[in-house]
Amino acid sequence: MSVTSIRLPGRARGALSARRRRWPTSLVVGVAIVVAAAVLALLGPLLLPDPNHQDLLTAALPPLSAGHPLGTDALGRDVLAWIASSIRISALVAVSVVTVAALVGVAVGLLAGYVGGAFDALLMRLVDLQLAIPPLLLFICAASVVGRSLLVIIVLLAIPSWVPYARVVRTRVLVERERASVAAARLAGASHLGVLVRELLPATRSLVIVLASLQLGWILLWETALSFVGIGVHPPSTSFGYMIAQGRDALAQQWWVVAFPGLVLALLVLASNLIGDGLGEQLDVEVEVTDA
């Protein structure tokens, strides 16, 4: 994932205050999907069977079967319960990864942009180095060495994910540090840390929020991919990736085992992008992200 373009807040912002700001449609739709997913994830444990409960008597039931609205897989596990549980775990992974990545990336970006010089050059070469390593290769190697657990997955996914924050924040800081307000803060006796935290950090806020919401979807996909190839989340923890991998063999007979988790995953990633775009519009920031 790398950032290909950034548009900073325009000067005209707020110039026409007479016009009421409305929520962009994309933001509304994105939030609606997320709310629906959250309701499903939270009510799942109360209303649905244990996703790991296997019962060969009710195996391979098609959708709309009694008690199994989305059917069951070859081992009799309820697809809807599995999806609800997967949303919880995926959300946990995605939110943790994005939080860690944002913290690290913002710190690196702030320092690189503010200190500048050789320090900046060193940090940015580190970033380039990071971009040169194919993430999947890194994940497979690392997972085979340190083993598999939720914590390991979070740490692994965070390793390449801080990079875009560092780049975006650094670019912004390079602009902001030339502002007269920074000079004024120094004349008023502010420390370097004070300037970083009070003058520069707030200016990166909207960029980081937009980037984080876009990145959530991206992490979701990566976590699924890792679980799909078998180095990610595995039972008793649930994952879209694991279920899709399991259902793949019987795709012709039990399409629903793959289709429904795939559909929910697609919707969640879509929501992440819609929210990112919508927030960008709302906050007047544009961050375009492409897969590296």
Add this chain to the structure above:
Amino acid sequence: MSAEQHDIAPPAVAASGRHVVENVTVRVGAADAKPLVDGVSFTLAPGTITGVVGETGAGKTLTMRALLGLLPAGLRAAGSLALAGEGQLDLADGDGLRALLGRETSCVLQNPHSMLDPLQRIAKQLREGVVERRLATRAEADARARELLAAMGFADPDAVLPLYPHQLSGGMAQRVATALGMMPRPRVLVLDEPTSALDAHVRLEVLGLFRELARSSGTAVILISHDLGLVNRFCDELIVMYAGTIVERGETAAVVAAPRHPYTAALLDCSATFDAAPGEPMATVAGAPPPPARRPDGCPYVPRCPLAIARCHVERPRLRDVAGGEQAACHRAEEMEAERERVTGAVVLGAPLRTVSEPDDPDRVVVRVHEAAADYRRQGTSFRALEGVSFELLRGRTLAVVGESGAGKSTLVKLIAGFEQASEGAVEVDGAPPRLRAGKVSPVQVVFQHPNEALNPYVSVGRSVAAPLRGLPREARRARVAELLESVGLDPARAGARPRAFSGGQLQRVVLARALAASPSVLICDEATSALDVSVQAQIANLVMRLQAEQGFACLLVTHDLGLAHVMADDVLVLRTGRPVELAPARSFFAGPGTEYARGLLAATRDHQLRAAVRSDAAGTIAIDGPLVAEAADG
């Protein structure tokens, strides 16, 4: 109101060959909202320059953008434009207007680089528009480009054509952008603050070229400007706008000599800085223009007008013919001549500020600069930005540092504020080299050029002002902030508001309050008024002078505006390309600078100053129309 205006500016203008603009109205969204521009009508004569002046928010730019079909999204225009000898065009028809743009109408923007594509050569950019619109063949376009560049003062147009925009200086880029605007041989050309980024003598040169070009091509040029001095010197006709309406219109010389609207008179007084007494408060217009939603039903200028009578509050004055072919929207236009002296007063804002530092030796040297030099290193090469500068600045005194861009003014500020270290010589503030230290408030405080960049937009103005008040208990700090805000004429109750809730002039006062919070030994005003409206410039200047008298700080006035230096400074230091040219007491400097360069600099700004011009004109000595290119072009 509009129907009545038709009587005054009859639409049967085809005979006179003028372009007619009628009833321009610009609104945000709904038709019942109060308009931003309200029924503006005027005519333009081919081959002349019409100046449009007024404070920020007067609707100057919106009116002209409405004519070009270039209004920002969300705004809607009504009204009509009729080019001489042609039918009326509805201004609501944006597509129709944009079809004219680049053919019959054209514009040059404030920042020339925003008009030029950084990735294309000048030749292609000049050619592209007209060839695309099939106004000329490629060969014709190239020939015209050469011709225009030559007319714009380039000795060798062929040397300019293959260049990229980044290879041009500001003045060159502005002239290329103008050539670009003139390529389609437009009948109406809008220039929006085309020279505000240029040095004084380049500015005169470029404006002279605009006028030549207008005359020779028969283009009607609209020059939007906030600089009445320039408008006075270069424009044939003058339109004064206030709160979305035209308040006065007429031939420039007539309007300047005898303004018929108190607002015009007040603007002239504020601009006539060379006419003000040094050290005395300058003429100001009290208050600020009303925002569109709060414009009064009567005359919009009423809240600020010292001549207002009961009628002004209830009845909106129409733009009507007054003496000398002028039009003015004032009920008392005829009495203006008699009331001329009453239109402005020297308003000094704010309450006195208690000094918190100990009493000081009045003649103490606050800043000592001795043979200072500064270098900038970029990609291995070193560039000397400042060399051999020496001066001493005493407590309570003001030193004006003047010079054009690249003179080293900013470098000097950085040395004194401690942002950079001198590579040679010595700089001392309060007897020690300036150093920025965490936890220690600097004795040097700066009022910056752009107030909205000088304040952190994410915290309240109160917190910004409190920043230098380190180590004070919370209550004492709050009380001092209130005191400081009052001293600059701001309501302390607004301490909790963010910067975006304030106007530019108010923000500059917040910046000043923050600087004062530090009880500085020296206050640097780094072009502190140049981004503000004329009326506000005078407010800030008066405020600084009053606070200096109370607090006794030394002031370093960095400016390109010699008129301001004339009012505020005790001494003047002239810099040129990093070297000192002249250091003299203000009195003798303004009586007659000792060097050729400084004389040229003074001539470039002074000889279009306003009341001076009026007076000399009355005496029949100096014509208002000066030479095309200033004598100051080289010194």
